[in-house]
Amino acid sequence: MKVKALRMNYGLRLFLVSILLILIGVCFLTQGGALAQPIVLGVPISRGYPDGVDAERGITLAVEEINAKGGVNVAGKMRPLKLEISDTRDLEPGVPVAEALVAVERLIIEKKANFIIGGPIRSEAALAAMDVLSKHKTVSILSAGVLSPAYHKRIAENYDKYKYCFRTTGSVIPMIGGAVNTFESIRAKKGFDKVFIMVQDVAHARAAGTSLKEGLEKKGWKVLGYEVYPTGTTDFSVGLSKAKEGQAQYLIPWFDMPEVSILMKQWYDMKVPALPIGYIHALQDEGTWKATEGKVAYSVVLYAKAGSVATKAIPLSEGFVAAHKKKYGMEPRSEWTSTSYTVVYILKDAIERAKAVDPEAIISALEKTDLMGTYGRVRFDHKSHQIIENGDPKETAVGMWAQWIDGKRVIVFPNKIATRSLELPPWMK
């Protein structure tokens, strides 16, 4: 009898434990359900290319920082950020636009992205994606590539349709304006005025090349040559010979393809006495000096936006570069890491001010954006959703010109953030 009672007792205890476990499970699940719903950030980028990786690193770093502090405050409720990254492959030669569009739409439909940030990176793909974003009423902020002026022109011309699109990378138009001013400043100091322009056969580079040619010619510069190279070109000897024979004093390359390193090596080996100064994307990487054994010395490289090289003039750039170095073991490789890092903070700021994630509220909040980023003060033009930029980081976003001196990238323009003045190579003095 006693044994039977014990057995019952044992059965009862087993039953009670089971009930308890179920209750704990229910509580856990209920708790899980009560967890704040994440804000999904869709990131369509070309992951197989340095630009895509650079952008991904910047975004990931910012998201981790924000989530570590509890997430984004949406009307008093802290919501974490969740990244959904999709490979667009749009940086491949031939620019497979269709694949990029599929990637963007997949992020919106399948991954339920609240916002699209980062890319697509190639202008051709980003321009095509505008209709997809408009169709799904999804707010997007570009933070890598896409320097074509057509992007913000299209928004300004058809605001109601394309109001969902914002861009922080900038357009070649203000970049060219800044570049012409930079060249004028150099001419005033050094007195040279003969240039040879070499550009890549992609939308932003062609637009930059023609604008630069017109801008410089208007100011009285002698443009000795203007050549367009297909993506993937591996020999630049003919163009360099022309520059040398014409006695060009500045070589203005505008390339984002990795093969531009061949141009720089050929320039060095052929001893072309013209200073390379332009948008030479492959030379932005801090590893370039070692990889080229110093053949990039004196080259001046334009960054569409500052921030990837620390400067005291923009305090946030110092913290960002240090955080990047700590996480990835190297300084940011290109401007897109800086822009992509800041874009997450721009969105966080807009969501917190809008107290919502619905597109209309976010568009309105983004148009009123006014915060300091890693490349200066961030504000958008209300009509074109183009970031406002000039040469003073306290007033606007700024790009920068960095020169390779003694294995380091030193900022030489604009003057407000410069850490050193431009140095001419010995053969030009």
Next chain:
Amino acid sequence: MHILIFGLVNSVILALLASGFALVYGVSRLANFAHGALYILVGFSTWLFLNRVGINYIGSIVLSILIVSIIGGAIYRFLLIRVKGMPDSEIIASLSIGIAIMELFRWRGFISEAYMLPPFIKGSVNLLGVMIDWQRLLIIGVGLAIMVSLWLFTHHTKVGLSLRAIAQDKHASMMSGIEPDRTAVIALAMGSALAGISAVVILPLGNITVETGYMVLINAIAVCIVGGLGSWAGVFAGALLLGFSQILATALLGPHWQMVVVLLFIIITLIIKPSGLLGRQKELEERV
């Protein structure tokens, strides 16, 4: 003079890129579409041995070429042998292997612009009024040395003669005791080694990227189509024609014409003489 010197450099580069592809096809009648992948494989592995493992430059190069030769032979012995005699399947299989190798590097993060190999000889020289780096002159030397070595090898060694025998008449060679599969393994290994040698002399001019593999394959096929498959002289003639045309087109019409002239020559060749300038494939059918 500039066009002459850089045209020659460009032509030798094209000949080097196509030599491995032409050797494999000439012997085994197999179009190795993994050729470009094997080229960058040597580039990346040399970089890794040099910068990560700490082996000296020459050691890294020798090791990489040895590895790629073994991989090339293994590709035939374990994969392509199974689809032998089915040209479509051979192309699909070799292209798949090539894409797998190239995309493996992309997947593993080999996508920085900083993957570069150092030149063998630093500095430049003034050659008849044209400044040119020693590495480009070395390429000309290596290219010519390879062409001469291959001729000597295929005409004066037992293995080389067996390669030629298989290429000329497979059945008669088999009756003489030459084993075709063994010969094909040797051809693939040698073709891969040639891709590797090309890589280590050409890649120091720029950087190593995954896309380079695709471009190498396209250039190799273009040279072989224009010059003629199965002919060493054809490879060299095709490379000279395309190399000089590219430089001339760049100088006279603009850089964006350099790929257009290549495509133009391919179309003209296929219309007028599909076997190529000096090719022997289908020559009889063309006459008929």
